[in-house]
Amino acid sequence: MKYIPTIGIECHVQLSTKTKLFSEVDNDARGKEPNACVSPVDFALPGMLPRLNGEAVRLAILAGKAMNCAINPSSRFDRKHYFYPDSPKGYQITQFYHPIIGEGYVELPSGTKIRIEHAHLEGDAGKLTHFGSYSLVDLNRVDTPLIEIVSMPDIHSAKDAHDYCKELWRLMRFAGVSYGDLYNGNMRFDVNVSIAPEGADKLGTRAEVKNLNSFRSVERAVEYEVKRQSKLLDKGEKVVQETRGWNDASGETTGQRSKEEAKDYRYMPEPDLPPINLTAESIENEASKLPLMPADYRKKFSGVVADDILEVLLDYPELMNKLQEIDSKYVKAMSNLFASVLLAEEKSAEYLNDLPSVGDLNELAEMNEKKELSSTATKEVFLKLFDPQMKGRGAKVIAKELGLIQENDLGALEKIVDIVLAKPETQKAQEDFKNGEEKVIGFLVGQVMKESKGKANPSAVQEILKKKLKVDK
């Protein structure tokens, strides 16, 4: 039988605030010892009270606006209780009843809109590492601010699930609210999958695959679940409502916890934190800081930058920000350089951290346009603009230093051509050309290039050669 999958996704995004959600310690534990970023509040000493980080609230507003969501003027926190050593307080502070971010939608590159049910602020949990007879607890991640984005069940294919997660990742990075480092768990996805026969008016029973940390694993997990559930239904069996884990190596999901075993979190309003009250003005003020989003770029560069190149570049907010500052007549050329030269370079990740100035890039594009640089030389100078050793000197200076400026002075070129044509070793080729063997012109152009030490503009040389050899005829 043919089944239609229905998918809803919950996504946890770590916000890139300087300090934690409820304390003043460093939120960036990268490269630090375990338990180095833990305040008495995060450690849940007795008598400690959470202090709300205003920056997290501002980033949540930006994230909400990036997803076209309403921002709730009043939201508040709740406690979600469970016992586990990754939760020092014995509860997570979250927003169960009144989240800060309301309804909205995310538009996929295909144009499909996925509605957002809501998104809420909460604190992350710590991390446990298990050894044979003991486990170690690292609380560095405790109360790193998160927003949990809950989609409506609007997704109906593994591909759309993938694209939705990727678009969320882009939105969070463009909005500047998260580092979006998937490898380090900055974004994690829980995927709810159910299937129902085509035309059915009721959704099937769903299984939730938890803790996926790449778009690819989201896509594969959905594919696997659709297959698994289809087989069950085909056999006349039932799908069990449960939480499942994903094994990336085997490409399979496995059952972890059924609905009956589900924990009761005993939600309760958080009495230590007053509500977050936002005026329309303050929301508007934050929202106005939102830079252009992928959907804006698609509109702006439609017809200028090729679609496939644009989709590649949209993974890099830094590049898109740069691109929109570039002189509009050079955007197309620069988008090609970004996509095919910069991103192909092995040091590109390092280069992305510190991009050359718009002035330097415009200058380079202009030199290329005026044919002062060959396309090969343009690529070379382009990369040098990113090189920490060369940076800041400007395209012209670098091109000169490297001796890459093309000779476009026709008078000078003609002189070099004359020298080459006078050489005995070119006589045969000249004869051949005159006899209709036009492809030998390549050899002659090569000789001129050699004589000019590579600085001649080859197309100009070809023109001059053709003219000269014709006149002689």
Added chain:
Amino acid sequence: MKIANSKVTAERLVRDALDKAKHFSDYNIFTFLDEEGAIKKAREIDEKIKRGEKVGRLAGVPYALKDNFLSPRGETTASAHILEGFTSPVTATAVEKLEAEGAIMIGRTNLDAFAHGSSTENSYFGPTLNSHDKKRVAGGSSGGSAVAVALDIVEFATGTDTGGSIRQPASFNGIYGLKPTYGCVSRYGVVAMASSTDCIGFFTKSPDDMDLLMSIASGQDPKDLTTLPDYYNDSKVKKAKKIGVVKDFDNESVDKEIREALKKKCELLKSKGYEIVELEMPALKYALAAYYIIVPAEVASNLSRYDGVRYGFRSEKSEDLENLYANTRDEGFMSENKRRIMIGNFVLSSGFYDAYFLKAAKARTLIVKEYEKAFSKVDYILTPVSPNPAFLLGEKVNDPIAMYLEDMMSVSLNLAGVPGLAIPAGENKNGLPLGLQLVGPRRSDKSLIEFSKELI
């Protein structure tokens, strides 16, 4: 209160206090005495006085700290086994403020473990005895602090009041005890019982001492987002005219002598030209029920952090995580702690939340409104604190309901967030202190303290 100066040294004051503390050791008041630390601090202050430097408003004043306030001096145990061995690296805001003015903590006082109780009998360290009759309870939960002040060991002591834990022991021992407006004094660094009702306050021997302490300890704290913007020191003392009494509290369930003491005080007020107004406050009858839903819910939540993983006591039977949690909490909590955790988890569990917690929250709103209405008619309200004077040790310990009824006239203030001052009102025929409480609108703390002088 006696403050150190060029004639009386801080060391003298502190040594006197320590001597008295030791003299009364059979009352089981202190969980920790810091002789060395207190004398060292006293000498520092004496040095300053000698050098003619400025000293604080509480220079050299010995005080007792309820053992649920965090300070690096001594273990902070909240009289609970599960916090045994815990020394805090941080200091409560209230303690910081008092000590910045030169107050010297001589020791930590006994309480019902985690402040759960009305007699200090639920302490891991055993009960504190009543200052007037050693066969009787000190009241609770701040029993140790109340007795320390009543026996004149210290000039003042700190307390916490979640449902009467300052006012009731104050009245059982014949001293002043203030539960300020919710949010007036920072809760930062005080072991939480129920976050939405916990208030930090004091035991003193006079209204003026109370005012001095409040002017020091009150104020907004960035570390406690539930604190109110500073108001205490800017409050204008309001001239009162009408004093309310609650009709429903004048019944058989309240001790006759307490009701007589109340009537006597009313007569006194009338003779001074005040008008006594009888109030109907029907919503208050929901207070105890609402309190024993909301508070256990917050208690269960706030006690979740005591799991044996990071600090304090850990059961020896911790071979796996499940046992670590179960045995640590089973051995570490007192029965009353467990009772409240169970009630709290029950009322918060899914399916019961609306029926219990949400309903109690609605009742709480009614109580808030009831007080607002009352204070549109009268300036203050005068009521008993508890239905009886200090009861016998062991009398109610196995009857939780009887113990909870101790709080029937005190808890509504905590739910409404309004201030209440326990004042001495004489003694009964057996020489036991009787206490009354003055209740005022939110933020009327200063006026309330000032007004209490009219009742002396």
